[in-house]
Structure formats: C-alpha cells, structure tokens
Amino acid sequence: MGTRIIICSNCGTLNKNNDYCEFCNTLISDRKKREIKADEVKQKQIKEVIQELENPNLAERLKKHPNILYKITGWLLYSVITVVSAIGAGLAWFIAMVAAG
Ligand SMILES: [Zn+2]
Structure with a gap:
C-alpha cells in the first residue's frame, strides 16, 4: 500500500x-x-x-401466468393490494370525517 x-x-x-x-x-x-x-x-x-x-399490473400478469404457482402468487398479490387499498380508502374516509368534525 x-x-x-x-x-x-x-x-x-x-x-x-x-x-x-x-x-x-x-x-x-x-x-x-x-x-x-x-x-x-x-x-x-x-x-x-x-x-x-x-404495480397492480403485476398481479394481473401473474394471474394469467400458465404456471399455477405464479397464478396463486398473482391472486395473493391481488388480494393484498385490494385489502390495502380498501384500508387506505377507509382510513381516508375516517380522516375526512374526523376533520369535518
Ligand atoms: Zn479541495
């Protein structure tokens, strides 16, 4: 050195x-x-x-995948994204209601 x-x-x-x-x-x-x-x-x-x-498109792509494992992953991902966005929407609604008094 x-x-x-x-x-x-x-x-x-x-x-x-x-x-x-x-x-x-x-x-x-x-x-x-x-x-x-x-x-x-x-x-x-x-x-x-x-x-x-x-990217939600990934779930859509995986759901159409010929491999069953990918397909299951796609459906799981799809449910997770759906649940998360539902919670997000619910939370936004709740915050809006609280803010409105
Ligand atoms: Zn210098």
Missing part, C-alpha cells in the same frame, strides 16, 4: 490518502466515487423491484 496523493480538482490542494479534500471537502477519491456510484445503482435496482411489486 503506497501513499496516494490526489490533487483536488476543486481547489488544487494536495491530499494524501484522503477520500475528501482536506481543504474544501470535495470528494476526490476515484475509488470512493465508484463506491458511491455502485451504491446508487443498487438503490435504483431496489427501487425498481419495489415499483414492480407495487
């Missing part, structure tokens, strides 16, 4: 083994930048999966 000297692209300060500039706190480490980038990609993928799960 040698000493990494990185010149800050923002202020020109020489930094030794720092991820952030000593002087202006700019991120200067390429490794750290890659880590952050990889993290962002991971977060995006998680978000996409969540979106896919919350």
Whole structure:
C-alpha cells in the first residue's frame, strides 16, 4: 500500500490518502466515487423491484401466468393490494370525517 496523493480538482490542494479534500471537502477519491456510484445503482435496482411489486399490473400478469404457482402468487398479490387499498380508502374516509368534525 503506497501513499496516494490526489490533487483536488476543486481547489488544487494536495491530499494524501484522503477520500475528501482536506481543504474544501470535495470528494476526490476515484475509488470512493465508484463506491458511491455502485451504491446508487443498487438503490435504483431496489427501487425498481419495489415499483414492480407495487404495480397492480403485476398481479394481473401473474394471474394469467400458465404456471399455477405464479397464478396463486398473482391472486395473493391481488388480494393484498385490494385489502390495502380498501384500508387506505377507509382510513381516508375516517380522516375526512374526523376533520369535518
Ligand atoms: Zn479541495
């Protein structure tokens, strides 16, 4: 492990083994930048999966799936979504009634 000297692209300060500039706190480490980038990609993928799960069309697609296991999953998902939206609607109604006095 040698000493990494990185010149800050923002202020020109020489930094030794720092991820952030000593002087202006700019991120200067390429490794750290890659880590952050990889993290962002991971977060995006998680978000996409969540979106896919919350998408009611998924339940519809699964219900029509030829595989019985997928079909059952589709129906389960469909019931869960139906129940959750029913509770949500009920809650909204309740809050509206309370707010109305
Ligand atoms: Zn700097």
